[in-house]
Amino acid sequence: MRLLFLSLLVATAIGVLVRLRDGRFRTVNPTEVSPLASFASGEHATFVQFSSQTCSTCPRSLALLRDVADQVDDVDVVELSAENHMDLVQVLDVRRSPTVFLLDAHGAVHARTSGAMHADHARAAIAELVERKPHVRT
Amino acid sequence: MSAHEASDPAAGWSSPQLSAQGIDPRGPRFSAGVTSVVLTVTLLLGDTTPALLLLGLVAATFVTGVVSGPAGSLTGTVYRRWVAPLLPTTRDREDPGPPRFAQAVGLTISAAGIALGLIGVPGAVPIAAAVALVASFLNAAFGFCLGCELYLLGRRFLDRG
Numbered sequence: 600m601r602l603l604f605l606s607l608l609v610a611t612a613i614g615v616l617v618r619l620r621d622g623r624f625r626t627v628n629p630t631e632v633s634p635l636a637s638f639a640s641g642e643h644a645t646f647v648q649f650s651s652q653t654c655s656t657c658p659r660s661l662a663l664l665r666d667v668a669d670q671v672d673d674v675d676v677v678e679l680s681a682e683n684h685m686d687l688v689q690v691l692d693v694r695r696s697p698t699v700f701l702l703d704a705h706g707a708v709h710a711r712t713s714g715a716m717h718a719d720h721a722r723a724a725i726a727e728l729v730e731r732k733p734h735v736r737t
Numbered sequence: 738m739s740a741h742e743a744s745d746p747a748a749g750w751s752s753p754q755l756s757a758q759g760i761d762p763r764g765p766r767f768s769a770g771v772t773s774v775v776l777t778v779t780l781l782l783g784d785t786t787p788a789l790l791l792l793g794l795v796a797a798t799f800v801t802g803v804v805s806g807p808a809g810s811l812t813g814t815v816y817r818r819w820v821a822p823l824l825p826t827t828r829d830r831e832d833p834g835p836p837r838f839a840q841a842v843g844l845t846i847s848a849a850g851i852a853l854g855l856i857g858v859p860g861a862v863p864i865a866a867a868v869a870l871v872a873s874f875l876n877a878a879f880g881f882c883l884g885c886e887l888y889l890l891g892r893r894f895l896d897r898g
Contacts, residue, residue, distance in 0.1 A: 603780040606867040607874060614879035653888035655762065655835040681889055685896045688889070696889050 621714030624699075624724035629707045634690050636706030641668075641675030644709075644728055645702040646721070649688065651681040654696035660716040664699065667721045674725060703728055759830030760808045762880075765839075767820055768812035769876035772798070772843075776870040780863055789854045789862050795869065796847040802840030806833045810840065839876070839884025843869055 639645045646664045650657035661678055668674040681688050681696055691700070691708075698713040701724050710724050775795055782788035802810035808817060850865020872883040 600781065600783075602863050602867045603777060603870075606780070606870045610871040610874040610878070613871070613883075614875050614881055617875075617881050618879065651889050651892075653835040653838040653885045655831045655882060655885060658832065682892065685892065688893060689896065694890060694893075695886055 617714060622712055622717040622720045624701060624710040624712045624720055624727075626710050626727070627700075627708045629709075633702070633705075633707045634687055635700055635702055635708060638677045638679070639702045639704065639706030640677060641702070641704070642673035643671075643704055644673070644725055645675045645677060645706075647677045647679060647700045647702060649679050649681045649684070649693050649696055649698045651696035656715050657697045660697045660699070663716045663718055664721060667718050667725070671722075671725055701725070701728065760806075760833045761816075761821060761827060762829055762831040763824065763827065764813050764816045764821070765807045765831075765836040765882075766877055766880060767816040768798075768802070768807065768810060769873045771812045771815075772873040773870060773877050776866050776873060779866040780870065784860055784863055788866070789851060792847050792850055792854070792862055792866055795866075796844055796851060799840050799844035799847060803837060803844055807836040807840065808833060835882060835885040835888075838888055839872070839882050842884035842887060843872060846872075 635647055638647050646668065648657070648661055648664060650661065661676065664676045668676045679687070681693060687693070691698075691711075693713075695713040697716070698711065699716065700708050701710045703709050709728050712720070712724075772795060775791060779788045779791040779795070782791065798811045802813065805813075807813050846865055846869050850862050850869075853861035853865075875881045875883050
């Protein structure tokens with residue numbers, strides 16, 4: 600009986616935490632060399648999504664990012680299969696799929712998030728990149 | 738407008754054609770709901786033989802999910818025959834691969850519980866049921882597939898070794 604309550608409590612706590620964190624971009628301190636630089640195809644910004652074979656929300660997340668990118672100038676979306684890029688998965692500490700990185704024009708990682716995407720959060724991340732742009736690299 | 742969207746050629750398996758052949762995503766959630774109820778009863782029965790038998794029933798449905806996919810599993814079939822017709826139709830579709838993998842994870846946990854329970858390890862059945870309940874409840878209530886999340890971590894672990 601105690602075990603029943605404990606498991607329901609743990610599950611609910613995890614579920615609420617996941618809901619709160621999913622799709623919220625957090626800013627990443629820029630590194631000297633960006634391992635994703637070669638994927639920065641967007642003139643202004645690029646979303647790089649790591650998908651995997653056991654990710655049911657990845658197609659939905661990719662479609663949402665493409666919708667957001669279509670509404671903004673010079674923002675691209677790139678999808679990578681995690682299984683085929685295990686080196687990047689290790690280096691970037693990708694734990695879940697989808698994990699999404701937002702790159703600036705130079706390919707530096709500006710922000711990252713994972714889980715179910717939200718259009719508002721994705722748009723906000725791009726907007727923040729615009730604001731920060733003059734301060735990054737000269 | 739983004740003029741072109743570069744795409745990794747190796748990632749071709751994932752998206753657009755899914756809408757044509759995917760499954761109703763509410764199916765696996767229904768299945769997870771049924772599983773949660775059965776596992777709740779299992780936990781209420783404590784460390785007893787009836788609990789072991791119920792966990793066996795759960796494991797058996799997981800087997801059908803792994804073999805026939807989430808839409809062809811016991812609960813998936815119930816959903817398609819009798820539940821889906823009562824619900825408004827949806828065009829939302831998802832890849833059956835991930836929930837199938839999750840069923841395999843669920844099967845591993847419940848089978849371990851049964852095996853340990855059969856050789857008399859105390860608490861094995863309730864503990865396995867509790868772990869499985871956390872996963873199925875997360876899926877049913879939040880649409881969060883814990884089993885699916887384990888996949889990438891597993892790959893990373895194997896890759897490192």
